[in-house]
Amino acid sequence: MKFLYNLLLVIGIISFASCRDDFNFEPATGSELTFSKDTVYLDTIFTNIGSSTYNLKVFNKSNKDIKIPSIRLAKGENSNFRLMVDGMPGKSFENVELLAKDSLFIFVETTVDIKEETNGSEFLYTDEILFQAGSNQQKVNLVTLVKDAVFLYPQKFQNGSYESISINDEQVYGFFLDENDATNGNELEWNNTKPYVIYGFAAVPPNKTLNISAGTQVHFHRNSALIAFPTATINAQGTINEPILMQGNRLEPSFEDTPGQWWGIFIGQNSNAQFNNIQVKNAINGLFINANNGTAELENMQIYNCEQYGLLLATANVTAKNIVTNNCGKAALAITNGGVYDFVHCTFANYWSRQNQTVVIMDNGDGTMPFALQANFKNSIIYGNASESLVLAPANNQTNFNFKFEYSLIKFQNSGNRYNTDIFPYNFNNATYYSNNLIAKNFNEHQPYFSDTQKNKMMITEKATSIINYGNPFYAQQAPNDIVGISRLTSADLGAYQHITSVVD
Structure with a gap:
């Protein structure tokens, strides 16, 4: 009976609606x-x-x-x-x-x-x-x-398949840059006339050099990357006034700082790299260098908003000056399987909003000689929102695991006393590994007072009194100007920037 009543009610409503004339438009x-x-x-x-x-x-x-x-x-x-x-x-x-x-x-x-x-x-x-x-x-x-833009992408063949390249014995959607391309001309010379839009893995062939000039803008589609094959070279030479920019190809403001939009830059085994005044953002791994040939030279480089690592270095040989990082899902700098490194006036920062991240990670693989580590940090900052900004993972205690931090700021709160700071590798009083550093053991100690970490403005401000003019003058001579060209020879602050006197927009 109740069902019948409900049915009649529905029919009545439908009939009433069908008879209404107030839907006349x-x-x-x-x-x-x-x-x-x-x-x-x-x-x-x-x-x-x-x-x-x-x-x-x-x-x-x-x-x-x-x-x-x-x-x-x-x-x-x-x-x-x-x-x-x-x-x-x-x-x-x-x-x-x-x-x-x-x-x-x-x-x-x-x-x-x-x-x-x-x-x-x-x-x-x-x-x-x-x-x-x-x-x-x-x-x-x-x-x-x-x-307008220069579009670089794999060719489509008559059978419907696409050009591919082999990486670690796996075929991936990609292509080799051609110095005699029928459409684009010399694809190994990039300039600032037009932006470049990359689809797939753009590879520098063996024994060839990709030259990227000042002011060049490169945009990568999803699942795209730039890779130097063995014996190849990437030579990216921006200037302070005309930096090189590499990011995703989504130009909407909502994607401006979105991590993981493209794979990143890969420097393969026995390849070469020189990067000067370049900004890399919104990648999965900003720059990955794996067992490069000679010494990779990085100067005035900014890496932001990476889903995993900003700098990922494996058995590499790198000299780096005025490097700035922030907002990386796992670490701003990860050194794995050893290598030889020299970092001067770098700001390795990480304010990734989620847990399980840090700033600097270092290991030496299985501890054998091929993976020996030699890493030096001078006049630098290692700081972020994680309690410990430095994670060291030697395979065989002190064997083949050599490093030294000098005149640098390191955030290490040792929350829950998880690490024994009386022994290697976190004994900050051991002059073999640590010399004249500032160890921030709590939130109020030695804060860098960055200008705006949410906007990747990693300049220290005038509030950071303990790290202003704390840099060693001898190491300052190795990088005489900061990342924006300001001299630090008379007063060297820690990190890639000389301090600013007010917060900038």
Whole structure:
């Protein structure tokens, strides 16, 4: 009986609704509509690469149900913008119904071929969404910045397969850079004329050199990377005023600091690397150097927002000056399987927001001679939001595990007394391994007072009195200017930056 009653009630409601006449839609006059914004700004896109989807909300502020006679793009079918109105894609719509006091979403996307629009390297592409109601017309502007670019990607063959390269006996989606490419010319010379967009693994062939000049911008698609094959060289020479930038190819602000958008830079066995004034961000591993040939030289290098490691060095040989890191999922610097390293005036920082991360990790593999470690840190900062910013993992106690920290700041709170600081390797009073360092054993001791760790502004400020002018002048001569070109010869602060006197925006 109860079921029958409920059934009759549902039927009655349906019948009542079907008999209502207040869903009769009146033609809009134009005075009823308001919009969530008067201009929809789509973020910067590369030529022929589709944008993300953006939305516009249209409100019917009146007390009557209306029918919008026309919603269309001003450039019509020739427009490079695409709309979706009430779930329907297109560029022109008629008699769009909108209930009283209700709203609807219009979704906007675009893809632009810059060569069809202009000969410039970038330009603003615009259009309008026109809302026509009788003689009354309202409009919302659409604006996006379009950049031209050099696109580098694996070739597609006639059988439908794609070019690939072999890495550790595994075929991966990738290609070798060609100095005589039919489309791009010499792909081993990158400059700042246009940005580069990389798809897949872009490899420098054996015995070849990739030269990257000042001001070059390189954007990597998901699952892409730059790799130097054995005996190859990557020579990236930016300047302080024109640094080289390497990051993902998503240009929306929401992706500006998102880790893990691309794989990173790989320097393979017996290959070579020189990096000067370069910023690497939003990778899985920023820079991985594995048993390189000779000495890899890194200077004025910034590495941010890496899903795993900022610098990952395996049995490598590296000299590094003015290196800055932050926001890395596992460690800012990881040295594994030994190697030879010299770090001068580096700021190894890590303020990753989740647990189980630190700043510097070092091990010497199984402890045998091929993996012997020799690492020196001078006038540097090792600091982050983890309790211990230094993790040392010698395989056979002190055998083949040699390091020294001099005139450096090390955060090591030894929470829960997990480490024995009376013995190797954390005996900070042992002059063989530690000399004239500042050990921050609590949150209030020797704080660097970085400018803004959330925005990767890792300059120490005037509050960091204990580390200002604490650097050894002899080591300062090895890196006479800080990462932005300020001399430190008369007063050397710790880390890659000389201190600033006020917080910058």
